[in-house]
């Protein structure tokens with residue numbers, strides 16, 4: 607693109623590339639904004655959208671009631687356990703007192719204290735009975751707790767089963783949705799890519815090339831970068847297939863361009879010198895000469911050798927003599943550097 611020899615032209619070209627990138631950037635921003643504000647085809651599903659509510663709701667209610675009862679039973683059991691401990695301690699304490707009393711009584715042989723013995727034994731029996739009652743309460747509550755646990759587990763298993771089924775359905779629905787979203791985006795991105803291809807083929811050499819390139823960059827990024835987060839399982843195939851098609855088309859284009867160039871070059875080299883030189887672009891010729899390349903055949907030449915008046919590859923004249931002053935000058939320059947006379951005279 608940049609064969610310009612003039613300094614300002616070079617800088618203008620750079621600025622125009624900047625225009626191309628800025629244009630692409632704004633197009634991308636606009637594209638993103640449009641996509642964001644499009645009517646949303648996506649929907650956020652949750653597991654609740656897929657459970658069988660007729661079955662699961664009563665089960666869940668039952669489970670909740672059971673859990674409440676369970677908590678109550680646990681609290682009651684804690685209390686009963688505490689009571690049991692207290693009564694057990696009471697009994698043990700009384701029993702120790704009784705044993706001490708009994709020992710003292712044996713030593714002193716006070717057999718007349720039988721009334722007191724009966725009284726103390728009765729108290730001990732009473733305490734033992736209370737302890738036994740507390741024990742029974744604990745046992746009953748433990749049994750209740752176990753029953754409730756088992757009932758709860760049974761219902762929980764059913765609820766879990768139903769939720770598992772629903773989560774499978776949720777997964778399927780999400781898969782289907784992401785495929786749909788991908789296809790919508792593909793439908794938007796593919797025409798852009800096709801248009802970019804057409805612009806590349808037909809419009810990239812027009813004076814409006816910065817916009818063409820800006821659009822091409824935009825289309826490529828849209829297709830190969832922005833589509834990526836929406837790729838479903840097979841989306842990779844689509845991307846690579848399109849990539850392959852583009853590469854094949856681009857490669858074919860490059861190959862035929864090379865053929866065309868070679869044919870044109872061959873044809874040009876068979877034409878008379880003056881005609882060939884006229885067909886060459888002045889700026890292009892200067893750029894090539896600066897690089898030590900023949901403007902006629904684009905092969906390397908040694909311009910420093912002052913005997914090199916003609917290209918040894920294609921025979922095009924590289925240096926000639928000024929018609930006015932006879933100085934040796936480049937055959938491509940328009941004016942003589944010695945006297946300023948026009949070369950065409």
Ligand SMILES: [Zn+2]
Pocket residue numbers: 900901902903904905917918919920921922
């Ligand atoms: Zn040549």
Ligand SMILES: [Zn+2]
Pocket residue numbers: 928929930931932933942943944945946947
């Ligand atoms: Zn001259």
